[in-house]
Amino acid sequence: DQQVKQNSPSLSVQEGRISILNCDYTNSMFDYFLWYKKYPAEGPTFLISISSIKDKNEDGRFTVFLNKSAKHLSLHIVPSQPGDSAVYFCAASQDSSGTYKYIFGTGTRLKVLA
Template sequence: DQQVKQNSPSLSVQEGRISILNCDYTNSMFDYFLWYKKYPAEGPTFLISISSIKDKNEDGRFTVFLNKSAKHLSLHIVPSQPGDSAVYFCAASAPRVGNEKLTFGTGTRLTIIP
């Protein structure tokens, strides 16, 4: 049972436009969420995180939005750049109930078109 779902395997966006990557979760105990970025032949690298006490967190061009009632989070990249082309994984954990382990989604491959 996939508790963290990324329903779009791929996404193509023009350079300079906004990229929106989506993630849904089913476990209501999850209260901490992260996004990782992965280039081919490299390990994932941490991008941004958000805890359930917030509904938005920004870091430069990257913003993560959390909608707890819908069990949905999204990553916005503005403006999109060619170097953003990668696979993006969302991940979730439930530290409030002692579950610090990360559960990852299946990833979305983002391609930025010059």
């Protein structure tokens, strides 16, 4: 049973426009969320994170929004650039009982068209 879901396998956006990537989760105990970007033949690289005590975190062109009541988070990229074309993974974690692991979604492939 997948606890972190990215229901859009792919997304195409024109350069300069906004990219919105979505992620839903089922476990209300998750308290920390991250977005990773992955290029082909490379490992995922950290992009941005948000704690459950916040509802927004911004870093340059990247903003993550968290809606705890809806168990939903989204990543906004503005403006989108061709170099942003990659697979984006949402991840969530829960600190409990001494175990700490990140649960990842299936990823969304973003293609930014020049």
